[in-house]
Amino acid sequence: xxxxxxxxxxxxxxxxxxxxxxxxxxxxxxxxxxxxxxxxxxxxxxxxxxxxxxxxxxxxxxxxxxxxxxxxxxxxxxxxxxxxxxxxxxxxxxxxxxxxxxxxxxxxxxxxxxxxxxxxxxxxxxxxxxxxxxxxxxxxxxxxxxxxxxxxxxxxxxxxxxxxxxxxxxxxxxxxxxxxxxxxxxxxxxxxxxxxxxxxxxxxxxxxxxxxxxx
Amino acid sequence: xxxxxxxxxxxxxxxxxxxxxxxxxxxxxxxxxxxxxxxxxxxxxxxxxxxxxxxxxxxxxxxxxxxxxxxxxxxxxxxxxxxxxxxxxxxxxxxxxxxxxxxxxxxxxxxxxxxxxxxxxxxxxxxxxxxxxxxxxxxxxxxxxxxxxxxxxxxxxxxxxxxxxxxxxxxxxxxxxxxxxxxxxxxxxxxxxxxxxxxxxxxxxxxxxxxxxxxxxxxxxxxxxxxxxxxxxxxxxxxxxxxxxxxxxxxxxxxxxxxxxx
Ligand SMILES: Nc1ncnc2c1ncn2[C@@H]1O[C@H](COP(=O)(O)OP(=O)(O)O)[C@@H](O)[C@H]1O
Ligand SMILES: [Mg+2]
Numbered sequence: 001x002x003x004x005x006x007x008x009x010x011x012x013x014x015x016x017x018x019x020x021x022x023x024x025x026x027x028x029x030x031x032x033x034x035x036x037x038x039x040x041x042x043x044x045x046x047x048x049x050x051x052x053x054x055x056x057x058x059x060x061x062x063x064x065x066x067x068x069x070x071x072x073x074x075x076x077x078x079x080x081x082x083x084x085x086x087x088x089x090x091x092x093x094x095x096x097x098x099x100x101x102x103x104x105x106x107x108x109x110x111x112x113x114x115x116x117x118x119x120x121x122x123x124x125x126x127x128x129x130x131x132x133x134x135x136x137x138x139x140x141x142x143x144x145x146x147x148x149x150x151x152x153x154x155x156x157x158x159x160x161x162x163x164x165x166x167x168x169x170x171x172x173x174x175x176x177x178x179x180x181x182x183x184x185x186x187x188x189x190x191x192x193x194x195x196x197x198x199x200x201x202x203x204x205x206x207x208x209x210x211x212x213x214x215x
Numbered sequence: 216x217x218x219x220x221x222x223x224x225x226x227x228x229x230x231x232x233x234x235x236x237x238x239x240x241x242x243x244x245x246x247x248x249x250x251x252x253x254x255x256x257x258x259x260x261x262x263x264x265x266x267x268x269x270x271x272x273x274x275x276x277x278x279x280x281x282x283x284x285x286x287x288x289x290x291x292x293x294x295x296x297x298x299x300x301x302x303x304x305x306x307x308x309x310x311x312x313x314x315x316x317x318x319x320x321x322x323x324x325x326x327x328x329x330x331x332x333x334x335x336x337x338x339x340x341x342x343x344x345x346x347x348x349x350x351x352x353x354x355x356x357x358x359x360x361x362x363x364x365x366x367x368x369x370x371x372x373x374x375x376x377x378x379x380x381x382x383x384x385x386x387x388x389x390x391x392x393x394x395x396x397x398x399x400x401x402x403x404x405x406x407x408x409x410x411x412x413x414x415x416x417x418x419x420x421x422x423x424x425x426x427x428x429x430x431x432x433x434x435x436x437x438x439x440x441x442x443x444x445x446x447x448x449x450x451x452x453x454x455x456x457x458x459x460x461x462x463x464x465x466x467x468x469x470x471x472x473x474x475x476x477x
Contacts (some may be wrong), residue, residue, distance in 0.1 A: 114320065114322060114324045115324065115326065117286060117320070117324065118320065118324035118325075118326070119326070120286070120313075121284065121286075121313065121316075121317070121318045121387075122313070122317075122337070122338035122342070122386065122387070122390060123310070123313035123314065123338050123342040123343075123390070124337075124338065124341060124342060128341050128342070132326075132337055132341060133326055133337075136328045137326075137327065137328050140328065211328075
């Protein structure tokens with residue numbers, strides 16, 4: 001029997017790099033598309049509202065696992081042979097953007113209507129209203145739920161093991177299969193997850209404090 | 216009681232001989248769904264005058280003011296401000312309106328995430344494309360006018376209601392409007408803070424600013440308004456110089472309103 005050693009720990013940490021990479025892809029892709037969706041949902045243009053809403057409904061109603069299967073196996077059946085990292089990045093972007101879009105829409109709507117009116121009355125156009133008045137206030141409200149969701153995403157990246165990624169959770173399983181030391185193995189796995197999630201919470205608190213000066 | 220009584224009054228500015236209408240509201244109606252709020256309102260406001268709109272809550276005063284500033288779309292009639300027809304859908308017209316008209320709200324509506332200074336310079340730099348230095352010089356000037364030169368770096372939440380409202384007035388003033396609209400700007404204030412806001416408004420009136428205010432401050436209206444307009448059930452019920460309106464109400468509705476102590 002092999003005992004848990006530093007080699008295993010290094011293996012876990014290396015696997016955690018996949019978790020990190022996938023999470024970053026999800027945040028960046030999901031953040032950009034999510035902002036577009038949030039703005040689309042509150043747009044004055046009817047078809048934009050409709051498209052954003054349909055997108056969000058469909059993605060939110062589909063398990064991430066199914067999105068991932070569709071992206072990976074579905075597209076390959078259609079003759080598109082996409083690498084796992086692209087399939088995973090795409091799926092996580094779709095999934096994250098739908099949820100962030102909905103969270104951020106709520107934040108935009110929670111900025112009082114009178115802020116729109118006041119900024120309108122001093123001559124700002126709609127884009128300027130978003131840029132200088134509405135989004136900065138929405139952002140302040142958005143930080144806690146956004147960080148909460150990011151932490152979920154970090155953990156949810158483990159689902160990509162299904163298409164072959166040896167990310168942190170999967171690596172833990174592999175180590176456990178060879179060491180038969182589930183307790184110590186998964187304590188380390190948990191600690192590494194914590195090490196990735198905790199800085200987010202710290203950053204969140206920092207930004208909230210920073211943004212609260214004018215509150 | 217007819218509309219044109221409003222135009223018949225002397226402008227406060229003796230420098231302006233004769234009538235020079237700056238806002239012309241003609242037979243305006245406005246409904247919210249099935250509820251008709253304005254029923255054929257007509258009103259002319261002369262340059263350099265202060266017009267006080269009074270009336271019971273729900274009589275359509277705010278709605279009228281908001282229609283003048285293209286915050287609500289009217290369903291009938293016309294409104295002209297500085298020679299331009301007001302229409303929410305007409306972007307160039309709204310843009311012109313924004314340079315001509317400033318508005319101050321009951322709830323101040325300052326931007327809570329920006330300093331007092333930035334609240335004032337925002338439109339100067341973003342809309343009027345002035346340099347930061349130029350914008351800040353203007354901001355300092357208008358802050359001094361409302362007596363708040365020392366509050367430039369404060370955030371709105373650090374101000375009293377009276378100070379916040381004065382900043383809101385300064386924010387409008389910075390854009391050099393031709394007309395200022397005030398919607399019950401002292402109604403949210405503690406009684407001891409209304410004076411400092413009214414004082415600023417009095418200064419503006421004396422400098423010849425055209426002002427339209429919806430107000431419950433009867434003593435203020437009586438003393439400073441050139442025209443008092445009594446609105447009732449979505450109509451201009453009576454309009455005229457304060458002396459006439461207050462001393463000699465023509466209709467039982469106005470008499471009752473005045474005696475109700477509002
Ligand atoms: N956005 C709106 N939607 C529906 N009804 C409204 C709206 N704004 C005002 N009203 C109604 O219009 C009437 C006049 O309101 P308002 O102009 O605010 O009166 P005032 O300012 O004289 O108190 C009221 O009955 C009010 O409930
Ligand atoms: Mg009102």
